[in-house]
Amino acid sequence: MIQNDYYSQDVHGPFQLISIGALALEEGGTIPDCRLAVATHGTLNARRDNAILVPTWYSGTSKIIEQVYIGPDHALDPSRYFIVQINQIGNGLSTSPHNSDGDIAMARFPRVRIGDDVRAQQRLLAQHFGIERLELVVGGSMGAQQTWEWAVRFPDRVKRAAPIAGTAKNTEHDLLFAETLVEAITSDPAFRDGAYANSADVIAGLRRHAKLWTVMGWSVDFFREDRHRALGFESVADFVERFMIGYFGPMDPNDLLCMAWKWQRGDVSRHAGGDLAAALGRIRAKMTVMPISHDMFFPPEDCRREQQLVAGSELRVLDSIDGHFALLGTDPAMVAQVDEHLKALLAAPVD
Numbered sequence: 001m002i003q004n005d006y007y008s009q010d011v012h013g014p015f016q017l018i019s020i021g022a023l024a025l026e027e028g029g030t031i032p033d034c035r036l037a038v039a040t041h042g043t044l045n046a047r048r049d050n051a052i053l054v055p056t057w058y059s060g061t062s063k064i065i066e067q068v069y070i071g072p073d074h075a076l077d078p079s080r081y082f083i084v085q086i087n088q089i090g091n092g093l094s095t096s097p098h099n100s101d102g103d104i105a106m107a108r109f110p111r112v113r114i115g116d117d118v119r120a121q122q123r124l125l126a127q128h129f130g131i132e133r134l135e136l137v138v139g140g141s142m143g144a145q146q147t148w149e150w151a152v153r154f155p156d157r158v159k160r161a162a163p164i165a166g167t168a169k170n171t172e173h174d175l176l177f178a179e180t181l182v183e184a185i186t187s188d189p190a191f192r193d194g195a196y197a198n199s200a201d202v203i204a205g206l207r208r209h210a211k212l213w214t215v216m217g218w219s220v221d222f223f224r225e226d227r228h229r230a231l232g233f234e235s236v237a238d239f240v241e242r243f244m245i246g247y248f249g250p251m252d253p254n255d256l257l258c259m260a261w262k263w264q265r266g267d268v269s270r271h272a273g274g275d276l277a278a279a280l281g282r283i284r285a286k287m288t289v290m291p292i293s294h295d296m297f298f299p300p301e302d303c304r305r306e307q308q309l310v311a312g313s314e315l316r317v318l319d320s321i322d323g324h325f326a327l328l329g330t331d332p333a334m335v336a337q338v339d340e341h342l343k344a345l346l347a348a349p350v351d
Helices: 062-069 114-129 140-151 172-186 199-215 221-226 236-248 253-264 268-272 276-280 300-307 322-326 334-347
Strands: 014-020 035-041 051-055 082-086 136-140 158-162 287-288
Touching: 035 062, 035 114, 035 172, 051 062, 051 114, 051 140, 062 082, 062 322, 062 334, 082 114, 136 140, 136 276, 136 334, 140 158, 140 236, 140 253, 140 268, 172 199, 172 253, 199 253, 199 322, 268 276, 287 300, 287 334
Parallel strands: 051 082, 051 136, 136 158, 158 287
Antiparallel strands: 014 035, 035 082
């Protein structure tokens, strides 16, 4: 088992590990003791109707989302709402390949789908907090995939939904890009029998992985405008080494592979026999879809096509040349746009 203190309370806390018991998975198999890492902000009211769920994205944990999007100056205001951040399965804080033992460790960790995350989250909210209906589900990237899944799978439990920079059905382009990320990690000779046994062996694989993210995660305009300088880096090489490799380098590769498999197969149309329009037609939540203008993973046109299949929904394009990685909070103007649109959505009446 890889030992990595990156996933500690010191780095990503405070969070609470909550067991929801055995979780049977869509692809078969079971996580016998599924533990979800949960961070909460604010107070649940007596009616239990002020709860907001924020799931996490690929590689991210509740900590970075808290630092960028939650607080009294944001739409996600703990003085008004009870905000529950649930880390997705496989992200290193919740049950993941690197922190599991025995039959589900590393290469033997079962295949987990976005739907498994959402069923686990629903169980936790109901059993641990007594929450049956959410004021809002909002998430970015893989968090957006989970937001779409919530709105389709549990239409009566979601009042409002805001998928940011993510689609309801993963595109072929996005699936192929994620495949290059997987290959960057698994092409290292140290990757054997479906897993890495020693974290010291994965430096090269994670460096390649980080460089691929650099190419696609930031837009062409980001580089043309020398945005790396505005972020405090003298050169692109310095930016790649200290920001990108510095970000991904401490992460567990087996956890990243678990999340990448999920990401590639995100698809709500399976709830309607492959008919995406029928699946999205199930949504009852008031929905605002927020793509990022220069995102090369989930471009606005892909998001627009899905949004148009959701009755009463709105498309609000977030303007940022930082592309997909603007989610990290590198562009304060885009964070302000997110707040503006979320405040409008939270103020909108719902049935």
